[in-house]
Amino acid sequence: MPDPVAELSRLLQGFEVVDLTNSVEDGMPYYPGDPRPTVMQWRSLRRDGVNLKLLILGSHSGTHVDAPAHFVDGGAAVDELGPMAFSGEAIVVDARGYREVPPDVVPLNPSRVLLIYTGISAAWRRGWVTDDYPYLSREAAELLVKRGVRVVGIDSPSVDAPGAEEPIVHRMLLSQGVLIVENLSRNLGRLVGKRVWFLCLPLPIRSGDGAPARALALVPRRR
Numbered sequence: 001m002p003d004p005v006a007e008l009s010r011l012l013q014g015f016e017v018v019d020l021t022n023s024v025e026d027g028m029p030y031y032p033g034d035p036r037p038t039v040m041q042w043r044s045l046r047r048d049g050v051n052l053k054l055l056i057l058g059s060h061s062g063t064h065v066d067a068p069a070h071f072v073d074g075g076a077a078v079d080e081l082g083p084m085a086f087s088g089e090a091i092v093v094d095a096r097g098y099r100e101v102p103p104d105v106v107p108l109n110p111s112r113v114l115l116i117y118t119g120i121s122a123a124w125r126r127g128w129v130t131d132d133y134p135y136l137s138r139e140a141a142e143l144l145v146k147r148g149v150r151v152v153g154i155d156s157p158s159v160d161a162p163g164a165e166e167p168i169v170h171r172m173l174l175s176q177g178v179l180i181v182e183n184l185s186r187n188l189g190r191l192v193g194k195r196v197w198f199l200c201l202p203l204p205i206r207s208g209d210g211a212p213a214r215a216l217a218l219v220p221r222r223r
C-alpha cells in the first residue's frame with residue numbers, strides 16, 4: 001500500500017502555491033474606526049541580543065476572516081470553527097469594474113469557496129484608510145447562499161458598502177453560516193477564471209469575531 005503522506009507530498013508537487021495574504025506591516029491599511037495596525041521593534045539584536053516585534057492589530061486587520069460571532073448574537077467564534085472551516089475547493093471569479101458586485105458573477109455551480117476579484121487590492125498600500133471600495137450586492141449574497149457557497153473570499157476590505165449603516169451582507173452571510181475572508185491580496189488577479197484549492201488558516205483567537213489569516217491558493221501546474 002502506498003504511504004499516504006508520501007502520496008500527498010507527490011500530489012502537492014503538482015501545485016503552485018500562490019500567496020493571497022497582504023503582509024503585516026506598520027502603517028498597513030485599516031478600516032475607518034478600527035485600530036491602526038502597528039508593528040514596532042520591541043527588542044533588537046544589537047541592544048538586547050534578540051529581535052522581537054510588538055504588534056497592535058484589530059481582529060479584522062489585513063487579510064482576515066469573519067466568523068459568525070462578528071454580527072450574529074451567539075454565532076460561532078473563530079476558535080469554535082474547525083481549523084479547515086475557511087478552506088476548500090474554490091473558483092475565482094472576475095468582478096472588476098463594479099462598484100456593487102451583481103449576482104451574475106456567481107457561477108451556476110460554484111465550489112464550496114467562492115473567491116471574488118474586484119481589482120481594488122491594487123490600491124493596497126501603506127497609509128490607505130479603506131473608506132472607498134467595491135462590495136457585494138444583497139442579491140449576489142442571496143444567490144451565493146442559495147447556490148451552496150460556504151465561504152466567500154474577496155480582495156476588498158468588506159463585503160458591505162463603505163460606511164453602511166446596516167451590514168446587510170455580513171448579516172445575511174454569517175447568519176446562514178457562510179464564512180467570509182476579506183482583504184485578499186492582489187495576487188488573486190492572477191487566478192481569475194481558475195479552479196484552485198484555497199487554504200486559509202486564521203489564528204485561533206479565543207471567542208474571536210474574526211482573525212488575521214494566511215490565505216493561499218494551490219493552483220494546478222500546467223502539464
Ligand SMILES: [Zn+2]
Pocket residue numbers: 060064065066182210
Ligand atoms: Zn472583517
